[in-house]
Amino acid sequence: MADPKGADYRGLALIAAQEIYTWDTRSSSYSEVYSRLRGLWTLLPDGSNPVTVLVQEFEATGVTAGTYTTLAGQEAYRIGTAESVACDGELAKLRDYPAPWLGLHVCTVKVNVVDRTARGENAYAAPVSVMVNCPPAPTAPVDGCAMVGFYATPSRIVY
Structure with a gap:
C-alpha cells in the first residue's frame, strides 16, 4: 500500500x-484485511x-468474515x-450541500474491480465515496490528511 500521508486529499x-476493493485470501486472513482498512x-x-x-x-x-472464509477455499x-x-x-450533491466543516473533503472514486477465484473471474466497476479530513480542520492531523470514512453502500454514494 502506498503511504496515505500528506495534504493530497484526492x-x-x-x-x-x-485498498477497500483489494484483498487476497491466499496471503491474508479476513482479520488482516480488516486491520489494514482499520489502519x-x-x-x-x-x-x-x-x-461499526x-x-x-x-x-x-460483498465481503464478510463468513464469505471471506468461503472465498479462501476458492483461492479468491x-x-x-x-x-x-x-x-x-x-459532485452535484456537495455543490448543493457542502461539507459540514472546512477541511473535510468528499471524493467519489470509480474503481475497476476484478474478482478472481480458481473457477474464473468477474470484472465490474464500483463507486466508493471517501471522506478525507485535512487542515485547517481542528481534528485533522497537523502533517496532512486522514480518511475519516467511506461509503460503499449504493444508497450512500455521493454523486
Whole structure:
C-alpha cells in the first residue's frame, strides 16, 4: 500500500478506494484485511464515524468474515484499480450541500474491480465515496490528511 500521508486529499481518496476493493485470501486472513482498512480509518473525537460504520461499509463491498472464509477455499482475490475521482464541488450533491466543516473533503472514486477465484473471474466497476479530513480542520492531523470514512453502500454514494 502506498503511504496515505500528506495534504493530497484526492490522492488519499484514490489510495483508500483501491485498498477497500483489494484483498487476497491466499496471503491474508479476513482479520488482516480488516486491520489494514482499520489502519486507514481515523476516528474523530466526537464519535461521528464509529468503527461499526467501517464494518458496515466494508461488508457492502460483498465481503464478510463468513464469505471471506468461503472465498479462501476458492483461492479468491480481488484487485481494485481507481479509474476516476471527483471531489467536493465536482459532485452535484456537495455543490448543493457542502461539507459540514472546512477541511473535510468528499471524493467519489470509480474503481475497476476484478474478482478472481480458481473457477474464473468477474470484472465490474464500483463507486466508493471517501471522506478525507485535512487542515485547517481542528481534528485533522497537523502533517496532512486522514480518511475519516467511506461509503460503499449504493444508497450512500455521493454523486
